[in-house]
Amino acid sequence: MALIETVNISQKYDDREVLKNINLKIDKAEVFTLIGPTGAGKTTLIRILDLLESPCSGRFLFDGVDVISSRANQLEARRRMSYVQQRPLVFAMDVFDNVACGLRWRHMKSTATKRKTEEALELVGMTAYINRNARTLSGGETQRVAIARALVTEPEVLFLDEPTANMDPISTAKIEEVLAHIINEQRIAIIMTTHNMSQGQRMASKLGVLINGELLQTGSVNDIFNVPTSREVAEFVGIENILQGEVAEADNELASIRVDGETVRAISNYAVGGKVYLLIRPETIVFSLSHEAGSARNVFKCKVNQINTIGSVVRIEVECGFNLLGVITTEAARDLNISIGKEIYASFKATAVHVIPRW
Numbered sequence: 001m002a003l004i005e006t007v008n009i010s011q012k013y014d015d016r017e018v019l020k021n022i023n024l025k026i027d028k029a030e031v032f033t034l035i036g037p038t039g040a041g042k043t044t045l046i047r048i049l050d051l052l053e054s055p056c057s058g059r060f061l062f063d064g065v066d067v068i069s070s071r072a073n074q075l076e077a078r079r080r081m082s083y084v085q086q087r088p089l090v091f092a093m094d095v096f097d098n099v100a101c102g103l104r105w106r107h108m109k110s111t112a113t114k115r116k117t118e119e120a121l122e123l124v125g126m127t128a129y130i131n132r133n134a135r136t137l138s139g140g141e142t143q144r145v146a147i148a149r150a151l152v153t154e155p156e157v158l159f160l161d162e163p164t165a166n167m168d169p170i171s172t173a174k175i176e177e178v179l180a181h182i183i184n185e186q187r188i189a190i191i192m193t194t195h196n197m198s199q200g201q202r203m204a205s206k207l208g209v210l211i212n213g214e215l216l217q218t219g220s221v222n223d224i225f226n227v228p229t230s231r232e233v234a235e236f237v238g239i240e241n242i243l244q245g246e247v248a249e250a251d252n253e254l255a256s257i258r259v260d261g262e263t264v265r266a267i268s269n270y271a272v273g274g275k276v277y278l279l280i281r282p283e284t285i286v287f288s289l290s291h292e293a294g295s296a297r298n299v300f301k302c303k304v305n306q307i308n309t310i311g312s313v314v315r316i317e318v319e320c321g322f323n324l325l326g327v328i329t330t331e332a333a334r335d336l337n338i339s340i341g342k343e344i345y346a347s348f349k350a351t352a353v354h355v356i357p358r359w
């Protein structure tokens with residue numbers, strides 16, 4: 001049985017629907033990351049799952065028990081959860097007391113409180129700060145104290161809303177290290193939100209993409225980043241070539257798809273006449289100066305329209321009947337002696353094209 005299950009949860013603020021029919025299942029000890037653009041409804045959803053607010057409709061089962069209609073069930077479930085909010089607050093007292101307060105509220109004996117608080121601080125690597133006034137800590141240290149405070153009550157599920165928002169790369173890496181350590185040491189479910197796409201990829205066992213209040217896709221990191229099921233998710237995960245096409249021929253799994261008068265070969269099961277989007281990651285496109293007889297099914301003569309060098313990579317926009325964006329290394333760009341207006345060949349494999357329906 002799933003630890004968390006929502007059925008058609010919706011939320012409205014002043015008649016504006018910010019969550020639409022959210023159906024979600026999260027298992028015990030699963031690490032689930034919610035990604036989505038700003039304003040998508042991530043914080044709203046995480047607050048509903050943490051029982052800080054009630055949805056306007058839908059069902060929410062925690063460990064199989066309905067926690068919306070019964071106040072008693074809600075309180076019981078609440079004790080099994082902890083929440084670290086987007087910008088955690090700490091009290092103007094020392095780090096020890098900031099973490100211990102959760103246990104004192106539960107009337108735990110002082111020896112057990114001391115032991116558990118020390119263990120929680122150890123887990124987040126903050127033992128050395130135990131006597132420091134928490135208000136004097138950096139953003140990353142404050143976050144670690146907030147995580148220790150959330151863990152000290154031994155929850156079965158830990159909610160983290162943007163745990164590394166506005167943090168520098170070193171503090172972000174430290175928090176991720178702490179979370180990875182928690183994931184290994186404690187069998188708890190972790191449900192977090194992030195804007196940070198690479199963090200989503202690194203940390204999650206399962207991802208959900210929330211866009212404009214709709215949970216458009218859930219799946220493994222590979223599913224979401226390489227096999228998006230909609231144009232919106234493809235755009236959000238950075239698949240920059242999204243071509244509109246129509247299936248012209250279908251031969252077993254290899255299809256010919258018309259795109260702006262050109263034919264692109266792709267692996268697809270859609271029937272002739274089917275309207276589709278073709279998704280192609282820029283880094284899968286190979287550029288060359290001649291029509292090489294390589295293994296790629298798709299080779300197009302094209303003209304370079306734009307060149308942008310960003311660090312060690314060069315982004316090249318070409319026109320080959322349709323527009324394509326490729327990303328190559330600066331060395332490869334130098335070898336091609338690439339310049340605007342130059343004619344080159346762009347090639348990509350049929351398997352590099354992911355085909356999804358266009359409604």
Ligand SMILES: Nc1ncnc2c1ncn2[C@@H]1O[C@H](COP(=O)(O)OP(=O)(O)OP(=O)(O)O)[C@@H](O)[C@H]1O
Pocket residue numbers: 013014018036037038039040041042043044045195
């Ligand atoms: N209490 C509220 N009253 C009215 N509108 C709200 C309230 N809380 C959130 N909203 C609106 O609901 C939408 C979703 O907000 P939410 O904070 O859940 O987004 P988010 O995905 O967490 O964004 P971010 O990535 O910026 O944190 C936004 O348009 C926001 O303005």
Ligand SMILES: [Mg+2]
Pocket residue numbers: 042043044086161162
């Ligand atoms: Mg938010």
